[in-house]
Amino acid sequence: MKKITLPFLIFLIASATFAQSIDSIFKSVKYRNIGPFRGGRSVAGSGVIGNPMIYYMGNTGGGLWKTEDGGQLWKNISDGYFKTSSVGAIAVSESNPNIIYVGMGEHAPRAVMTSYGDGVYKSTDAGKTWKNVGLKATQHISRIVIHPKNPNILFVAAQGALYGPNEDRGIFKSVDGGVNWSKVLYVNNLTGCAELSMDYNNPLVMYAAMWEHQRLPWKVISGGVGSGLYKTTDGGKTWNKIHKGLPKEKGKMAIAVSRSNSEKVYALVESDSDKELGGLFVSNNAGAKWSKVSSDHSLIQRAWYYIELFIDPNDDEKIYVLNASAQRSIDGGKTWKTITGTHGDHHDLWINPNNSKNMIIANDGGAAVSYNYAKSWSPQNRMATAQFYRVNTDNLFPYNLYGGQQDNSSVKISSLALGSGGIDEHNWSPSAGGESAFLAFDPDNPRYVLGGSYLGTIEILDTKAKASTQIMAAPIQYLGRDGKDMKYRYNWNAPIVRSQHETDTYYHGAQLLLKTRDKGLNWEEISPDLSNNEKKKQGKGGGPYTNEAVGAENYGTLAYVVESPHEKGVIWAATDDGVLQLTKDGGTTWKIVTPKSLPETLINSIEVSPHDKATAYIATTRFKFNDYTPSIYKTTNYGKSWTNISSGIPTGAYTRVVREDTKRKDLLFAGTELGMYISWNGGKQWKSFQLNLPITPITDLKVSHDDLSIATMGRSFWILDDLGLIRQFKGTNKAFALLQPENAVVGNWRSQLNSNSDSFRGTDDSQGVNPANGIVFYYYLPNATKEQELTLVITDKDENLVRTISSKPNPNYIKYPGGPSPEPLLSNKVGLNRFVWDMRYNNLPGAPTAYIEGSFRGHKAMPNAYTAAIKQDNQSSKVSFNILPNPLYNSTKEAYQETHDFQMKTGANLTDMHIRVHKLKKMQHKIAIILKDLPREKKYSMVRSKGEKILKKLISWDEDMVQRKSKAYDDVENFPNKFTAEYIFLINQNDSDLPIVNQGSKDRRVELDQQWKILKSTSEELINTIIPAYNSLLWDHGIGALNIE
DSSP states (O other): OOOOOGGGGGGHHHHTOOOSHHHHHTTTOOEEEEEOOOOOOEEEEEEETTEEEEEEEEETTTEEEEESSTTSSOEEOOTTTOSSOOEEEEEEOSSOTTOEEEEESOSSOOSSOOOOOOOEEEESSTTSSOEEOSOGGGOOEEEEEEOSSOTTOEEEEEOOOSSSOOSSOEEEEESSTTSSOEEEEOOOTTEEEEEEEEOTTSTTOEEEEEEEEEEETTEEEEOOTTOEEEEESSTTSOOEEOOTTSOSSOOSEEEEEOSSOTTOEEEEEOOOTTTTOOEEEEESSTTSSOEEEEOOHHHHTTGGGOOEEEEOTTOTTOEEEESSSEEEESSTTSSOEEEOSSOSSEEEEEEOTTOTTOEEEEETTEEEEESSTTSSOOOSOSOOOOBBSOOEEOSSSSOEEEEEBTTSOEEEEESSOTTSSSBOGGGEEEOSSOTTOOEEOOTTSTTEEEEEOGGGOEEEEETTTTEEEEOOSSOOOOTTOOGGGOSSOOOTTOOEEEOSSSTTOEEEESSSEEEESSTTSSOEEOSSOOSOOOGGGSSOSEEESSOOOSSTTOOSOEEEEEEOSSSTTOEEEEETTSOEEEESSTTSSOEEOOOTTOOSOEEEEEEEOSSOTTOEEEEEEEGGGTEEEEEEEEESSTTSSOEEOOTTSOTTOOEEEEEEOSSSTTOEEEEETTEEEEESSTTSSOEEOOTTOOSOOEEEEEEETTEEEEEEBSSOEEEEOOHHHHHHOOSSOOSSEEOOOOOEEOOOOOOGGGSOOTTOOSOOSSSBOOOOSSEEEEEEESSOOTTSOEEEEEEETTOOEEEEEESSOOTTOOOOTTSOOOOOBOOOOSEEEEEEEOSBOOOOOOOTTOOOSSOOOOOBOOSEEEEEEEEETTEEEEEEEEEEOOTTSOOOHHHHHHHHHHHHHHHHHHHHHHHHHHHHHHHHHHHHHHHHHOOOOGGGHHHHHHHHHHHHHHHHHHHHHOOTTOOSTTHHHHSOOOHHHHHHHHHHHTOOSSOOOOHHHHHHHHHHHHHHHHHHHHHHHIIIIIHHHHHHHHHHTTSOOOOOO
């Protein structure tokens, strides 16, 4: 395996620019974001001086977001521009708020999931467009500071690579808006800048907190000789240490200079925790000398993750420290009060210099805005930026997705919202376990869900009783323990797997594999330690000054376990230190089957081929060794030999998961740090398959229900509904073709995906997106000629016409208030086109220009077999498909048929009515013209008198049929409805979700049909007798005939 070199990072993202061929072919295909809308981790936030309604939020894995209404609605503004997804810093120019700089790569470096960045992005139009302006190899940026009067002068605090040494760290300066950069402070290749504070009264003066740090897969190193506080008084040309009064041992630190008093500087210092050396320090002489103010542990605990310090810009005695809690002191740090009302684990704070009551805070639940001194905050459930580790699905209808959300509960969320236009908080709920949960259950009956959390805790939840209990194999408190002292050494994301062959049987991975046959009442060990078990990598998880022992640094643990779906007793188990083992006898014996070329690595997923019991795939990553090379392996002989199948996935897009399609062999999907990839040939060649999916780390995939479910680390869950289409792709077929659609279920939901717009991004501002409700047709056009009509004709199993759709609008369509909507149009662009048939018959005609309160949509097609044919000129293509009954409706075939027959008959009647209304209304108009222009001579008196009588009869009949006085929506409350309005009301009343026609509707139809019989008879007399006779009279008088068509 090739290890990435640090200079290579400079063009890493450029090499990851995805080939457009596949994305272009499938432009009409959309992933959809289902939520949940519950904020994920944010480490950067900023407001805008002069506009207290605008704020920016930088998410880890979620990109950059903007609100223009104080946090009520957030919109992503980085999609399509940023090449990485984790934001570490945001700076908005005070002198020109249209200029924004964003530093990439989160600065709170977690072991489990921390994404690198690609430098600095700049916008000159308040975030509408962006350009990368360099520093791509810095990987992690903690702060950007802009000169208050000149937005071309800025400083970047670069923490640098997290998992190894690199030179691109320290403080960088640009004086030309990011065109050129100079490194103005550098200590060593392990020391970056954690914080940078400018004296806004004298921008030449700045203070910097330098941090020597590194993460190893088994330990976080925070502190060393490189850590220190520095000051410049000449705009970064020279720097001096300012350590007088500070402890010698220094870890991570924060520093801030007061905007209201340039002499007052505060520093938050991590130091030797055993000796109580760390705490809050203050200088009253611009950093010349420090004195300790507080040793409160809550200010400096878990220092590598927090250490954030801010001063009220208008009061140098009011200071804020962000940690697991957010705290405020009004006496210079002597006493503290906790700020509540938002999520916990805080990382950034911006306070409005013009109004100290106005602020934005960034934490592990996203960002929140306050206007009242942190008494209340904007909601944090308005953005789909949740971070998920894994995804699982059940087999219910609609099916649900399950996963653990980072720093939140686990989640069970529906794949669609029945009876609604989107998936919201009513469609999801917490599930078993916690943030790092694997979730396991019987997919056919998921009443009981097993879910884990860090350090091996495991819970079983009874979803019906909404009650749970803990079922740890050995309930030992592992917090604070060294890995070598743990009975069971669990991964942060410890695997929990349900057996596909044994009832009530589950597996739980530690350093060995545990098994329960009774849903956790009893556990047994069915393996030895399956890892490399290196004791030197099982010591303290943090140092040199602060230990870290919450479980994320546990090493030599099982990271993934999978039971073969084909064979009982065959289990694959993989570790985070690069060991893959296989048992074929239920755990009695184990064999190492690790690829020979595989170095120490995290094996993050295993996929046993659904098509071949001896074939398996593993997705591995060495990102914790500062190696971002993608690495997927395949075996066809139970691991005796392996082939690296990563070709086509660029360096930087390191791999976390690989899955094979359940129906098409060798169709593979890979989730990487930079997005989605696809292979149609078993991994011999990969192509980007990003489509409309935002750039975000993909942590897990699940193929089920002919869909692809996607877990992301920053953009919640996504689903690709169109695997039926993807399975048909051959790569060479460019003939005129209507592709085989997936069957659809009769349903009662709405979706933006029912439209056919290529511009739809697959996500909504406030709720998850439902799948299209209908038959989704894809058709390929090798060439497009707009002059040639394209038609789609849908017929039922008896070849009766159901619907006709055209690429050309109906020339006879009349638009007017209260009338029918136009029929949708087929697109006819070259390549793949998409059309969603809403499973309805042709629209019913209106009665121009009468406003009728009601729907003219054709009735819903019942569950049945159907055929669709697409035609253009002499080309045609035909497919067959099925509409399926809704399993929740408990409706019989007879009920569907009765509803169908009722709607067919009433729809046909209404069509006949409105055709007659339209025809006789034209006659009315023509006769009125004749009478108006008729000479007053006596010889025309009979023509006039008969014409007036006919006109009166036509007007009377029309008034019985439709209410012409209604012209707008509320007119229907003012003027009484007439006959066809009553009839369409009956039709609409029976156009319900459930196929039920009650007796009242049947009786009302009989009643109305009797009335129609009389009205129709009158129209027949007019059309067939009265008007033809009048025509003869007109001919006899040399006037000419009326056209009654």
